[in-house]
Amino acid sequence: MNSRRDVFQAIADPTRRAIIMMLAVGSMTPNALAEQFKTSRQAVSKHLQILTECEIVTQEHQGREIHYHLNAAKMKEIEKWLEQFKKLIAKRFDQLDDVLRNLKNTKR
Amino acid sequence: MNSRRDVFQAIADPTRRAIIMMLAVGSMTPNALAEQFKTSRQAVSKHLQILTECEIVTQEHQGREIHYHLNAAKMKEIEKWLEQFKKLIAKRFDQLDDVLRNLKNTKR
DNA sequence: TTAATGCGCTACCAAATGGTTGCATAAATA
């Protein structure tokens, strides 16, 4: 309920996912980003603010422009969670294997 | 803004992530799930409804109990997105390599 | 200096979210 600012929140919005993809290619300004989408500059700016709070993005002031850089390392957290998840799934299949093995052994 | 019901929405909430983890181990009823958390049965039920709409979870009626199963395949979508992302990042590093190579070649 | 540009920030708004309480229904139990 409270404003969780984590990676999962960051990638929950499709516009934000698109922004992340753009910044994965190279740093950009809010205006440059906004031109790529159908949303306004302000909307993009708001997403950038959220992404900054999630520590997925950092600012670099260059004159009157602000370049947004991607903190790719932060994305590792998603990968880590997915790995954990996959480990649990694997364990489940292992248990299934055990069951199947037992069935095999006990069958006449 | 509209109610997007996708995998990314599904894992955006920490309680929902926990539910997914529980179901990764084995199918469970709402009551059994609720006992694991500090939230109410109804709250968990609402999350299960969202997860069902996201097609991450399926129901299996068994008498008066409803067993919720995880559709692990759906989680692949996250993995797929992450792969795409990593490909872009890799490309960026490749470009950086090019730059470095050029610097090396042109330096006296 | 004046005008234009890039951007943040503050309302403001409709819709969604996450949660609670209470009721209805179906199944198991006494």
Place this chain on the structure above:
DNA sequence: TATTTATGCAACCATTTGGTAGCGCATTAA
């Protein structure tokens, strides 16, 4: 049959979200 149990569902509420419009502040251009 009466009661308990498992669950969904609707109503309600405070907060968040995603978006727009407009103001203000630097920085660059004319």
